[in-house]
Amino acid sequence: MSRATELFNDSLRVINIGTSKFKDDLDLQNVESVQLDWRPPAGGNTQLIAALDFLQGNDQVEAANLEAITRIKDAHPYLIDIEQAIHVIPNMHKKKILHSGPPITWERMCGPAKGAIIGALIYEGLAKNEEAAENLAASGEIEFAPANEHSAVGPMAGIISPSMPVHVVENRTHGNRAYCTVNEGLGKVLRFGANSVEVIERLKWIETVFAPALKKALALTDGVDLKSITSQALHMGDECHNRNKAATSLFNREIIDYFLQTDLTKDVLREVIGFIRGNEHYFLNLSMPASKSALEAAQGIPYSSIVTTMARNGVDFGIRVSGLGENEWFTAPANLVKGLFFPGYSEEDAAPDLGDSAITETMGIGGFAMGGSPAIVQFVGGEVEDAIAYSEQMYEITAGENTNYSIPTLNFRGGAYGIDIRKVIETNVLPVINSGMAHKQAGIGQVGAGVVHPPVACFEQAMLAFANKYRGGDQHE
């Protein structure tokens, strides 16, 4: 009996790869079959496959990536100061406003970003009311620029205006600094696009009461070790993006002794310590610049295909890659976040993916570490096993395991970190990000939280640019 005859005489046991139509037919005929969830590498794009072929197993790329992930892991961020943006952020000036995500013009900005900028211009005293602020913003007199291009990061709208106090984080391993504003809490807050009187007043209080008090306390420390707090918090149910309860509590515990050594009155101390205590997301605005300071240390390594930035402005998602240009963004339209909505809101109300907080996922925490943070699913939706599956899946697209940031539920395996654009293209697996959601209109605020992925197009563009750059200059290989 020939093999072919054998095949047709025997009962069929079918594994179907690719289009499911064949399986549908077999199902109709009651033939058992299995559908394999397979897609060709790089989605079958021949240009990308050629780039991948060239870059896979390339010794120079491997060595550069090892250098990149070593720097990211070895970075040691400390909170050393809090000071107004204009005094510490390089190239900041009185008419400059930093925003989250890749570059964008005022006209193209999303509602919450516009709302936050209007609030910031009023807060700065540059505009008397909303209308004046909108006119000023549209006039061209204000320079808008990505926080990420200024060693800074901001959650959601991510607005940093000149007078806003920013946490100053120093990466003592590599000597660079990163900056981030103070987290305002939940509810009506600037970063979600709200700009009412209470929002502006809170910003003023942060500037005039909170920041000077924290500055006094920080002056007495040798710096607050953010790496240590993050490492501990990851064993206490935080993933340090959307859950910062333990980290904030540990930070609070750490800083109080220094507050008590200042000349501040007990009333001021109550107010200031109470603000940190009352805001379980306080540490987000420390987790982000800590991550930023580590990733910026890994920027600019020739041949490295490791992602150093993922950021969203509510319109575009942008990434940057270590071995490509420092301000070379690869962008594509931002996705909508899938998750849980606050009562009264639905997906229709939400702006697309927004904020620099995906710097935490770029660092290998946040969504990447959510398997160690079961309680996060109560905030962003899904089951505990989904969270663990996300953390496990991220090993497929990363170059390293960060033993400093280990995941309890994975038996303390070092978290996946160092996103390699080659692996994303090869596997079609996209980084997972958990995120708050802002209302798409200016002035409203948060409507929910959930899980989102970058558009694959960012990685495809980066891959082609990377191959062009290094294949071009490297024809002998």
Add this chain to the structure above:
Amino acid sequence: MSRATELFNDSLRVINIGTSKFKDDLDLQNVESVQLDWRPPAGGNTQLIAALDFLQGNDQVEAANLEAITRIKDAHPYLIDIEQAIHVIPNMHKKKILHSGPPITWERMCGPAKGAIIGALIYEGLAKNEEAAENLAASGEIEFAPANEHSAVGPMAGIISPSMPVHVVENRTHGNRAYCTVNEGLGKVLRFGANSVEVIERLKWIETVFAPALKKALALTDGVDLKSITSQALHMGDECHNRNKAATSLFNREIIDYFLQTDLTKDVLREVIGFIRGNEHYFLNLSMPASKSALEAAQGIPYSSIVTTMARNGVDFGIRVSGLGENEWFTAPANLVKGLFFPGYSEEDAAPDLGDSAITETMGIGGFAMGGSPAIVQFVGGEVEDAIAYSEQMYEITAGENTNYSIPTLNFRGGAYGIDIRKVIETNVLPVINSGMAHKQAGIGQVGAGVVHPPVACFEQAMLAFANKYRGGDQHE
């Protein structure tokens, strides 16, 4: 072909139950077989099986147990005060010393308990030195009694002497109170049997500085909600017996605002808050009386076979049962703890299982909740999956699931609680306890931590007493 012939002609597929000798023989003959880990209920003890037969599915027992677990779950403990034992613990007097575990005479006590009592007598000014203290303890002039018989609990040696300040915890649902000393920290401490000058001085500082300060702060609160802190901490990697890092941090966060409202100087505040901050086990001595206040509310329900106390004095392990006498202990020799030893120590150095802290497991936290506390394995040994398996196994011997105290890694399933002596006897599964280990000699201190079980004999005795009591008075069934 008859079935018997069939059996002998076919190849054997063997499941062996009971003695493994048959399997050993088959192994020698290369016959595949599976050994089923099975033991008869009640270890085959016919008296116990008769008791079990009578009590299984008994409506009165079921109803009583439902009442017991409802009370345990509904209990709402608040920390309301701190005061010297003699002023608040019922029936305390100047020559009385409370200890952990079931009743025991001075002569039979373990080394660390003797060491701690010597320290307490010196601390009280009742003896000038170790020798005088030993003589006094042996003289019969001092009354020794279980803390558990005084609505109190103490970790390890569990010594409470009249002048020691105790946390006063009120169960506001049922109106009863429970008491526990202040946790001294790790290292050389009284509860592990150490009694050097530094130990006594720390106790004096707690009495004269710490407790008066905390009392002032507590007077400004409406009580600190210990149920809420425990519930949160269980989602932050604590199991609230041997890991209390998150709970202590949350307690610290809560109490600081009240400290700042007292008239205490900033220097005293630094000292006092620093003590809590520096001791990640501070909350153990709140978790324990919180558990005690809940379980005591469930004591004395006729027909209830739920365990209300598990406690060890380093010689005997004792349990008490809701439907049996309030001070009716069922005891057997305490086991040795299996786990991790501090450098320089081994199992030979350790005293047997010691302390009232198993009140946490009786409550359904501690070892019962360790599946939600992966980091605990770094302290007590084992793998994360072992910890999860323990938490899952405890459902076999408990009457309820406490949704107030849920376990993240079990997808937020309510923790197993309400140990039913019938189920322990039926399944041969013993409660799991994680525990510190004290050196067996007086005056040394902690040598490690690990996992331990009660001796099954405690449950066997309780089962027989229970059947005797209720079968006797209930012949119509």
